[in-house]
Amino acid sequence: MSNPGTRTVAQIRTLYLRTSPKTIQRDLMQVVELLKTLPTETARERAAVYMDGLSQLRSEWTLAGKRRAKHR
Numbered sequence: 487m488s489n490p491g492t493r494t495v496a497q498i499r500t501l502y503l504r505t506s507p508k509t510i511q512r513d514l515m516q517v518v519e520l521l522k523t524l525p526t527e528t529a530r531e532r533a534a535v536y537m538d539g540l541s542q543l544r545s546e547w548t549l550a551g552k553r554r555a556k557h558r
Contacts, residue, residue, distance in 0.1 A: 491529030494520050495536075502536040507547045514540050 498517050505513040517537055524530045 489529070491524040491526060491533075494524055495529055495533045498533045498536045502539050505540060505543060507551070510540065510544045510547060514544060 498520050501513045501517055501520075514537075517533075517540060521530060521533055521537065524533060
């Protein structure tokens, strides 16, 4: 882990893998704060993949929740 930001990208990855519908908002806010600390564009690009994934999960889970509420 000698590259700048590698530990931070690993933290972001862990948040991505462990997120749930209950924690997604908190996890996204934490990832944004971690992204701000990354020292290089390369590190930010690596982390962006997980940020995109979290954003997609949030959208899917929000839509699923709305569908469930509509069918009640």
